[in-house]
Amino acid sequence: MGILKCGYLGPPGTYSEQAGISYFTVDEKLVSYNSIYNIFEGIQSGEIDRGLVPIENSLEGAVNVSMDLLYSNSFVTILAELIFPINNCLLVEKGVGLADITKVYSHPQPIGQSNKFINSKLSAASISYTASTAEAAEIVKGSSDSAVIGSERISDIYGLEVIAKKIQDNDNNFTRFFVIANKLDIGGLVYKKDRDYKTSLICAPRINKSGALYNILGDFAEEGVNLTRIESRPTKRQLGEYLFYIDFEGHRQEKNIKKALDGVQEKSSFFRVLGSYLIEKI
Amino acid sequence: MGILKCGYLGPPGTYSEQAGISYFTVDEKLVSYNSIYNIFEGIQSGEIDRGLVPIENSLEGAVNVSMDLLYSNSFVTILAELIFPINNCLLVEKGVGLADITKVYSHPQPIGQSNKFINSKLSAASISYTASTAEAAEIVKGSSDSAVIGSERISDIYGLEVIAKKIQDNDNNFTRFFVIANKLDIGGLVYKKDRDYKTSLICAPRINKSGALYNILGDFAEEGVNLTRIESRPTKRQLGEYLFYIDFEGHRQEKNIKKALDGVQEKSSFFRVLGSYLIEKI
Numbered sequence: 344m345g346i347l348k349c350g351y352l353g354p355p356g357t358y359s360e361q362a363g364i365s366y367f368t369v370d371e372k373l374v375s376y377n378s379i380y381n382i383f384e385g386i387q388s389g390e391i392d393r394g395l396v397p398i399e400n401s402l403e404g405a406v407n408v409s410m411d412l413l414y415s416n417s418f419v420t421i422l423a424e425l426i427f428p429i430n431n432c433l434l435v436e437k438g439v440g441l442a443d444i445t446k447v448y449s450h451p452q453p454i455g456q457s458n459k460f461i462n463s464k465l466s467a468a469s470i471s472y473t474a475s476t477a478e479a480a481e482i483v484k485g486s487s488d489s490a491v492i493g494s495e496r497i498s499d500i501y502g503l504e505v506i507a508k509k510i511q512d513n514d515n516n517f518t519r520f521f522v523i524a525n526k527l528d529i530g531g532l533v534y535k536k537d538r539d540y541k542t543s544l545i546c547a548p549r550i551n552k553s554g555a556l557y558n559i560l561g562d563f564a565e566e567g568v569n570l571t572r573i574e575s576r577p578t579k580r581q582l583g584e585y586l587f588y589i590d591f592e593g594h595r596q597e598k599n600i601k602k603a604l605d606g607v608q609e610k611s612s613f614f615r616v617l618g619s620y621l622i623e624k625i
Numbered sequence: 626m627g628i629l630k631c632g633y634l635g636p637p638g639t640y641s642e643q644a645g646i647s648y649f650t651v652d653e654k655l656v657s658y659n660s661i662y663n664i665f666e667g668i669q670s671g672e673i674d675r676g677l678v679p680i681e682n683s684l685e686g687a688v689n690v691s692m693d694l695l696y697s698n699s700f701v702t703i704l705a706e707l708i709f710p711i712n713n714c715l716l717v718e719k720g721v722g723l724a725d726i727t728k729v730y731s732h733p734q735p736i737g738q739s740n741k742f743i744n745s746k747l748s749a750a751s752i753s754y755t756a757s758t759a760e761a762a763e764i765v766k767g768s769s770d771s772a773v774i775g776s777e778r779i780s781d782i783y784g785l786e787v788i789a790k791k792i793q794d795n796d797n798n799f800t801r802f803f804v805i806a807n808k809l810d811i812g813g814l815v816y817k818k819d820r821d822y823k824t825s826l827i828c829a830p831r832i833n834k835s836g837a838l839y840n841i842l843g844d845f846a847e848e849g850v851n852l853t854r855i856e857s858r859p860t861k862r863q864l865g866e867y868l869f870y871i872d873f874e875g876h877r878q879e880k881n882i883k884k885a886l887d888g889v890q891e892k893s894s895f896f897r898v899l900g901s902y903l904i905e906k907i
Contacts, residue, residue, distance in 0.1 A: 404859050426864065515861065517864045557842040560838060572867070574857055577686050580797055581797055582801060583853060
C-alpha cells in the first residue's frame with residue numbers, strides 16, 4: 344500500500360510528534376493536524392492511514408476528547424497502544440544561560456508540570472502561556488533573555504539549545520497513545536498467539552441502576568480476565584447516565600474473552616469492541 | 626456563627642456565582658476566587674466557611690481539578706450536592722440587534738456548546754475566545770457590533786441585554802456542584818432519617834489486579850446499595866494505577882451502608898468517606 348500516512352496532534356515539536364517519530368518507521372509520513380477531531384476526520388476521509396491519539400496521562404488522567412471521539416466514530420479501530428515518557432526540557436537560543444532568563448514561555452501544561460524547577464531556578468522570571476510549545480519556541484527563537492519549556496524535539500526544529508532536562512516535578516509522567524485506523528483498511532490483521540494483546544470496549548449497562556456495572560465486571564471475573572482500566576464518560580443525554588470504557592489483557596479471539604464479551608453484550612444497551620491491539624513500549 | 630462566607634469560582638457572572646446565588650441565602654456572603662485550588666485553601670485557612678465547587682457536567686464529564694483536590698485535602702467534607710442547569714444566553718449592549726453583531730466573545734466552553742446557534746444565526750460573525758465570560762462582557766460593554774455568550778447573571782452585573790436564551794446545542798446541560806466545608810467546623814451535623822442523602826468516597830484497591838474493583842462493588846451489591854457514579858483518577862504514581870470515586874444513595878450511618886463500607890475499607894489500601902450529604906435541586 345505504498346507509503347503510510349500517519350496523523351498526529353501538531354504542530355511539529357509536540358510530544359505527539361516525538362511519540363510518532365519513535366513509533367513509525369522512516370518509510371511512513373507523519374502529518375500534523377491541529378486537533379484530535381481532525382485526525383479522526385482524516386481517517387474517515389482516507390487522507391491518512393493511521394492516527395496517533397493521546398488517551399491518558401499518568402498525572403492528568405483521561406484525555407476526554409479522544410475518549411468521546413472513539414465513541415462517536417464507529418469506523419475506527421485500535422491497532423496498538425504506545426506508552427511514551429514525557430520529559431520537559433528548558434530550551435534557549437544558543438549562548439543564553441540560566442541566569443539570563445527573565446521570561447519563560449510555554450503551554451500551561453508543561454509549566455504546571457515544572458513548578459518546582461521554575462520556583463527554585465527561575466523564580467525571578469515572568470511566565471507567559473502560549474497555545475502550544477511550538478508557538479513558545481517561535482517567540483524564544485532569537486531572544487537573549489527568554490526560554491521555552493517543551494520536548495527535546497524542539498531543539499531539532501528550532502535550533503534551540505537544551506540547558507536542562509527532565510525538569511518536571513513528577514518523574515512518573517507518561518502518556519498512553521492509541522494508534523488508530525479505519526476498520527475498512529485493516530480487515531486482514533492476523534492474531535498471533537505469541538504476542539501480548541490488550542482489548543478495549545465501550546458499553547452502557549442496559550439498566551442504569553444498582554449493581555449494573557458490578558454484573559458486567561462479574562463476566563470478566565468469572566473468566567479470569569485481567570482488567571487494566573475502567574473509565575466512565577457521560578452519555579450527554581442525562582446527568583448521572585454513563586458510558587464505561589473498559590480495557591483488559593488478551594485478544595477478543597481467545598476463548599475465555601469471547602465468553603466474557605458475550606455476557607457483557609447481553610447486559611448492555613450499547614456495546615462496541617474498539618479493537619484488540621499490540622502493546623508497544625518506547 | 627454570624628455571616629457565613631462562601632467561596633465560588635469567579636469572577637462575578639460565572640455559572641458558579643449564579644449557582645451560589647440560587648443556593649445560599651441573602652444572609653451569606655459570596656466570595657469570588659480565581660481558582661478551585663484557592664477555594665480549598667480558603668477553607669483550610671478559615672477565610673471562608675463554605676466552598677462551592679463544580680464536580681461534573683452532563684456534557685463534559687468530571688471536573689478533574691475538583692476530584693484531585695478532594696483527594697489531596699483531607700480536612701474537607703461534603704455538605705450538599707447541587708444540580709444546576711447551564712443556560713447560555715446571547716447578551717449585547719442595549720439597542721444592539723442580532724443583525725448588528727459582527728463579533729462574538731466568550732470562553733471556549735460556552736462557544737463550543739452553542740455551535741448550532743452560532744452557525745445559523747451568527748454565521749458571518751467572527752469568534753474570539755476570552756479567559757472568562759466576565760472578560761468577554763467587559764469587551765462587549767459599550768460596543769455596537771459585538772455580543773457575549775454567557776449566563777443571564779451577566780446582564781445584572783454589566784447592564785447588558787439578553788437577546789437570546791437557551792442557545793446551547795444540547796438542552797441536557799447540567800453541572801453538579803459540591804458544597805464543601807472544613808470538618809472541624811461542622812462536627813455537630815445531625816443525620817435526619819426523613820431526608821434524602823448521598824455519600825461519596827475515594828478508595829484504592831489493596832491489590833491493583835483482576836477483579837479488585839469487582840470485589841469492592843460486590844460489598845455494595847450485597848447490601849443493596851444503589852451506586853450513582855463511579856469515576857477513576859490516576860494515583861499519579863504509576864500509569865495504570867487508579868483511585869476510584871464512588872457515589873451512592875444513603876447515609877453512612879445507615880446499617881447496611883456501614884456494613885458495605887466496612888467491607889470496602891478492608892479491601893482498600895486507601896479509603897476515605899468524603900461525606901454524607903443532602904441532595905438539592907435548583
